Amino acid sequence: MTRLVLVLGDQLSDGMAALKAADPDRDVVIMAEVAEEAGHVPHHPKKIAFLFAAMRKFAARLQDAGWRVDYTRLDDPDNSGSIPAELLRRSAHHKASGVIATEPGDWRLRAALEDMPLKLHMLRDDRFIATATEFEAWAKDRKQLRMEYFYREMRRKTGLLMEGDQPAGGQWNYDHDNRKPAPDAITFDGPLRFEPDAITSEVLDLVEARFSNHFGQLRPFWFGTDRDQALQHLEHWIAGGLPGFGDYQDAMLADQPFMYHALIGLYLNAGLLDPLEVCQRAEAAWKAGQAPLNAVEGFIRQIIGWREYVRGIWYREGPDYMTRNALGHTNDLPDLYWGAPTDMRCMERAVTQTAENAYAHHIQRLMVTGNFALLAGIDPAQVQDWYLAVYADAYEWVEAPNVVGMSLFADGGIIASKPYVSSGNYIDKMSDYCGSCAYRVKDKTGPRACPFNLLYWHFLIRHRERFRSNPRMGQMYATWDRMAEDRRATVLAEADAFLARMQAAKRI
Ligand code: FAD
Ligand code: SF4
Incomplete structure (x- = not known):
């Protein structure tokens, strides 16, 4: 039958x-x-x-x-x-x-x-490099599930960047070379853009008629929509983008939404590209002398490390993972995430570029929109719905661990050993946003103090009991304790006032 x-x-x-x-x-x-x-x-x-x-x-x-x-x-x-x-x-x-x-x-x-x-x-969906059984075997007796150790297993399993049983170049991870601030100019001309063909044009008309009330711009539409185009896109990026991927992986520029990023998440997650073929292609570029080891290792780690690891966590933790809220955050997602005007230049850039491209790169997602949602105590369920809706590469298995775990610490620390929070200083160091912002990144208090500066301390103090004994956070609490008492009171009062404005849906 x-x-x-x-x-x-x-x-x-x-x-x-x-x-x-x-x-x-x-x-x-x-x-x-x-x-x-x-x-x-x-x-x-x-x-x-x-x-x-x-x-x-x-x-x-x-x-x-x-x-x-x-x-x-x-x-x-x-x-x-x-x-x-x-x-x-x-x-x-x-x-x-x-x-x-x-x-x-x-x-x-x-x-x-x-x-x-x-x-x-x-x-079972066998398009992943690690099976659920392999992930479980790796995870089951560990107190902490750190991605780095799982990643080494995946390097051994795939043989990628391995010389016998040793990592190529003698190190597993070249991340310390990959944190350069934003360069003055980008040498990569960006992702390959495709003219919509007849099938795509018909779909565009349909989507325009049915979904124009959704956040984000449909046109210009330039994504590839089949495997051949996804492969062309990959080749274009390997030649032009991969060499700079490592150095500037964490950098952000106001007018450069893609930097040296691959923009392959949407193709990989829909099944048009295969994770192993993509990594093998990057490894071949390194072997041919077309891209440096720090770039290729960093890229391969994102795929056989982070991508596989978050999938393993999602599968292992089950449906209840999406409802977690370890820090008890309940504030509503401000309208600025849906495009309402804001004075925060970094947030405006990340949200505007998301609306234009259904894309923002990892550091925008983690250290701008994610960092703000965590510091401002936004309800994780609302944040998840936003990330799932707005990115072309978003599916629950990959979005949820990144949002609940990596970005919001709502899983209580399964993925992140400490919350990814930062004051405005980090954003200033890694981007060109702050120079043209209505807020002043150097101001810690006062009418133009950068909201990230105020909320950073507010967050740490709200959750002092939970994080005070975290060895990676002791230094932050020591800095707070050294501050003059009246200054501490001002910071917290101004942060409270900012959050009250945000919850009253006033412009922030
Ligand atoms: P590149 O920076 O060029 O990296 C190459 C590839 O590595 C990506 O395409 C992706 O497949 C993989 N990768 C890198 N980091 C991660 C990661 N943390 N988790 C899983 N795979 C990773 N990725 C998604 O695919 N879908 C999502 O819905 C998603 N939501 C995110 C939400 C938050 C809050 C954060 C912090 C990250 C999220 N990510 C998500 C991970 C990452 O930001 C995107 O994979 C990446 O930005 C996609 O752009 P790219 O293809 O240019 O990636
Ligand atoms: Fe963002 Fe603060 Fe810099 Fe403005 S000053 S761009 S709000 S980090």
Whole structure:
């Protein structure tokens, strides 16, 4: 009997587990653009367009390869609006014996699939380098799950940048070379931009009609939407961007949204690029003398280290991870995250660039919008919904550990050994934002004091009991304790006033 083979929008890889387990002569592939997935958070229009166009092209690719594909477009009159409902509808039509699926990267959808009154064969997503079993074996008896040690295991497993059993160049990690402040000029001309083809143009019209109320600009639309374009994009970046990736990984410039970053998260996470092939390509560039070791090691660490590690944490911690709020933060996400005017130049740049590109690079996400949300005590659930909605590469399995764990410390320290908080000083050192900001980064108090300066101390004092014995934070508390008492009182009172203005939805 016919079985249905579910392929989700972020499962656009030829070798998906469900496809490998199916039989093109007997089974039918089911793909569907559904309102529930596009709208359960208000996804950026560029992200929706990217996924729908890539899905349509992948469906055509499967048909060319001999598969029968039942594809539901968003505006099909019979579209039932959710993945489980589409499977039920198609199952009745084909009198199917069951569904073969690859597990989704989202616990909500997984539960909905498991609740369907259909026989479900759910397969592990084997596009990751570490299996869940391997991650569990590594994690189970450790007190602390530090990424660095997991990363070394992945280097050994893949053989990437290994010379026998030793790391290439004698060191596992060249991060100390990768913290240079922003350069005056960027030599890379940025990501490859693609003209929308006929399929993409049709999708753009659809998304414009249906989702123009979502935050973010649909046009100009220039993402690649199939594997060939994703590979071209990768080659362009390897040649021009990779050599500078290491040195300036943490730097930010007001008019340079991409710096030397690869912008490959959206292609990797949708399945158009494979993590190992991308790393092998970067390693080959190093071997050919086209990129230095610190850049290539830093890049490979992001993928076989951080990307694999956060996936392992998400899987291991389960659905409850998304609800954690270890620091008890309850403030509402200010409207500036959705584009309301702000006087904070760094926040304005990060949010404006996010609206334009459905993209901000890691340090903007971590040390600007994430740092602010943590310092200002914003409810982690609201912050998660924002990150999940606005970035083209955002899916729960990768967004949640980065937001709940790395950025907000809401998991109580599973991912981060200390909170990623900083005053304005860090942002000033790593960017050119502060010079043209309405606030003054050097002011610690007073009407123009940088909010990051005020909130930094407010955060530390709010959570003194929790962090006072953290060996990496003792120095900060010692600095606070040395400050004159009246100055400390002023800092806290001004921070309180700032937070009250923020909660009253006044311009900040
Ligand atoms: P590059 O800087 O060029 O890095 C190359 C690749 O390394 C990335 O494409 C990504 O696949 C991987 N990588 C790097 N850092 C991480 C990380 N911390 N976790 C997982 N993979 C990593 N990444 C997502 O893919 N989706 C998200 O929804 C997401 N949300 C984030 C939210 C916050 C608060 C933070 C701090 C980080 C988040 N990240 C997320 C991680 C990282 O910021 C993005 O992967 C990266 O900015 C994507 O841009 P890029 O492709 O230019 O990456
Ligand atoms: Fe951001 Fe403060 Fe610098 Fe302004 S002064 S750009 S708010 S860090």
